[in-house]
Amino acid sequence: MADTNTCPPLTRASVLAAHALIKSYIHETPVLTNTTLDTLASTPRTAAELKGTEWDLEVTGKQPARPKIRFWFKCENYQRIGAFKARGLFMLLNGLKRRWKWRSNHAQALALAARENGIPAHIVMPTISAPPKIAATKGYGANVIFSGSTSTEREAVTKEVIEKTGARFVPPYDHPDIILGQATAALELQSQISSALSSSKSSPKRRLNAVITPCGGGGLLSGTALACSDPAAQGGPILVFGAEPSFSGADDGRRGYYSGQRVETVKSLTIADGLRTPVGKYPWSIIYEKKLVAGMYSVGEEEIKKALKLVYERMKVVVEPSAVVGLAVALFNEEFRSMVERDAGEEGWDLGVVFSGGNVELAALGRLFAEE
Incomplete structure (x- = not known):
């Protein structure tokens, strides 16, 4: 196992230092917007869309959520190795x-x-x-x-x-250095959105309000939380949320977060294959123990497929199913949408969505959509 005793502390300052260390090796990936998806996210879902779900209007007696959301997509699918x-x-x-x-x-x-x-x-x-x-x-x-x-x-x-x-084991997510490296994506996102808003004719009050990322082992989510953990340095609080598939227990992070006990094993064949792993100990310490993640949400396989199709058709961007789970939550999870409506009010939120990757087999993609 990679030694952790001499790793930098898990702080935003360490994220800044990590970015300076690795920026010559990585791409500063682009941030994209899409008016069509903003409009879709900001439009209440219909009774027909919600029928048969846990948010069925006839069962809950509630009205559909009416959030106002402006997306900023951090395209890590354009990162080296995709x-x-x-x-x-x-x-x-x-x-x-x-x-x-x-x-x-x-x-x-x-x-x-x-x-x-x-x-x-x-x-x-x-x-x-x-x-x-x-x-x-x-x-x-x-x-x-x-x-x-x-x-x-x-x-x-x-x-x-x-x-x-005689090799050393290099973990995919459960190591402080891994977390600090993954955190640099959110650091870039903050700077890119700030620059875009300052040069536009948008309201001077607008800024990045929240970020949602997929959660598998938790390295990306916990790193994002670290990068967004200093309101004084980043112009105000930025809430961080995790997104998971609900299929066959793949929402271990969400279940652990709300039960207070980390789930250590996952057996799921969700189409979001990058999210089939349990949250690691180091990510858990940031996500739950330090309370740097504001909430965890999940969506089903059909919602993930719908979000994936929207990205392909409306944005012309190649992403893998795992990458769109955060977008799917913002579009289809009424619990998340109601929270945004309540907390953001009429001004709405500028919401960062991390597209985690774009490594998808075209044949598998074809089979996925052929099933519809």
């Missing part, structure tokens, strides 16, 4: 070079970061991994070893690889 993971791995491996004597999307990011730092990489990947991810990982020069899809199977194969090679 996902935010590159940030955390470059941060971790830079730390390892300082502290050691040398060894999914995480796999690609680790392979790339290892190659550019002159370090051999042995990557354990489930046999059900998307072929493009496997091909890209091999293309970056890593030695790929396959395992079963459960965490127990992966851990067993990883242990064998470590014993044979």
Whole structure:
């Protein structure tokens, strides 16, 4: 396991330092807006749309939420290796070079970061991994070893690889350096939105009010929370929310958050395959114990597919299902939408949405939409 004893403290100041350390290795990914999606998010859902859901108007007796939402999409699908993971791995491996004597999307990011730092990489990947991810990982020069899809199977194969090679285990999300690296995306988002608003004719009161990110292992979500944790330095409070699939227990973060107990195992085949992992200990300490995340929400498979289709058709942007879970929450989760309506009032919110990645197999995408 990568040593954590000499890692920087988990603070916003450390996020700033992390960005300075890795910015020459990563892309400052673009931030996009879309009026059509703003309008859709700000339009109350109809009784027909809500019928049969937990928010069925005939059952709840409530009116549909009427939030006002302006989206800002941080496009980490344009990051190196096509996902935010590159940030955390470059941060971790830079730390390892300082502290050691040398060894999914995480796999690609680790392979790339290892190659550019002159370090051999042995990557354990489930046999059900998307072929493009496997091909890209091999293309970056890593030695790929396959395992079963459960965490127990992966851990067993990883242990064998470590014993044979003497390699160090590099975790995908449960490490302070990983979290600090992932946090740099939200740091950029703040600066990019501030710059865009200052140069536009928008209301002088407008600023980034909240950010929602997908949550798998929690590295991106906890890092985003750290980057948004200093109201004095960022022009005011920025709330941070996590988004998960609800299918087959993949909403472990949400369940743990509201029960007060971290869920340690997840077995789900949600289409949001990047979010099938339980929240790690270090991310949990930020998300729940430090109370830096304001809430956790989930959506079903159909809502994820609808959001994915909207992004493809309305934005012409290639993303993977995991990337749109936050957008799906903002569009379809009435609990979240009611909260925005209540807390934002008539002014509404400028809401940052992190598109976490764009590594999707085209054949699988075709099958996904063919099922409709």
